[in-house]
Amino acid sequence: MTTASSADHPTRRDFLFVATGAAAAVGGAAALWPFVSQMNPDASTIAAGAPIEVDLSPVAEGQDIKVFWRGKPIYISHRTKKQIDEARAVPVASLPDPQSDEARVKAGHDQWLVVIGICTHLGCIPIAHEGNYDGFFCPCHGSQYDSSGRIRQGPAPLNLAVPPYQFVSDTKIQIG
Numbered sequence: 001m002t003t004a005s006s007a008d009h010p011t012r013r014d015f016l017f018v019a020t021g022a023a024a025a026v027g028g029a030a031a032l033w034p035f036v037s038q039m040n041p042d043a044s045t046i047a048a049g050a051p052i053e054v055d056l057s058p059v060a061e062g063q064d065i066k067v068f069w070r071g072k073p074i075y076i077s078h079r080t081k082k083q084i085d086e087a088r089a090v091p092v093a094s095l096p097d098p099q100s101d102e103a104r105v106k107a108g109h110d111q112w113l114v115v116i117g118i119c120t121h122l123g124c125i126p127i128a129h130e131g132n133y134d135g136f137f138c139p140c141h142g143s144q145y146d147s148s149g150r151i152r153q154g155p156a157p158l159n160l161a162v163p164p165y166q167f168v169s170d171t172k173i174q175i176g
């Protein structure tokens with residue numbers, strides 16, 4: 001299995017964890033990252049499937065946060081220009097699950113990637129800012145996703161799913 005050291009990816013240190021009421025599902029590794037609390041509906045409301053709003057203003061370029069919606073981990077990445085350029089330089093037809101980067105983000109908000117953090121192989125939670133494609137690495141069987149959340153290497157058959165969401169302001173999204 002290919003993995004990458006944190007020394008190769010210093011931005012991992014910048015990972016922010018944003019808690020929602022459903023934060024009980026947090027894995028041990030995620031607890032290593034700084035913790036930023038945020039107002040959201042309470043746990044029972046979220047569990048019932050209510051939309052959640054996420055304030056993006058604390059998320060600096062190059063950082064990722066993780067929130068929970070309907071019990072699922074949602075990664076929100078504030079991508080750098082380099083990450084966007086890398087994602088858009090790839091010939092779409094060469095991808096295992098061909099999809100343009102433009103189709104996976106909201107027009108005018110291209111720096112923000114929002115994906116469900118569940119590996120499309122067997123459901124593990126990938127790690128952000130890991131792997132060979134400046135995206136996500138699944139430690140279970142080595143699947144690697146790029147900075148658009150598209151599968152690039154490993155056994156996963158599909159890209160990380162994009163949840164339903166919309167921008168309600170320049171710095172706030174509603175998921176669900």
Ligand code: FES
Pocket residue numbers: 119120121122123124138139140141142143154155156
């Ligand atoms: S569950 Fe992610 S690679 Fe198998």
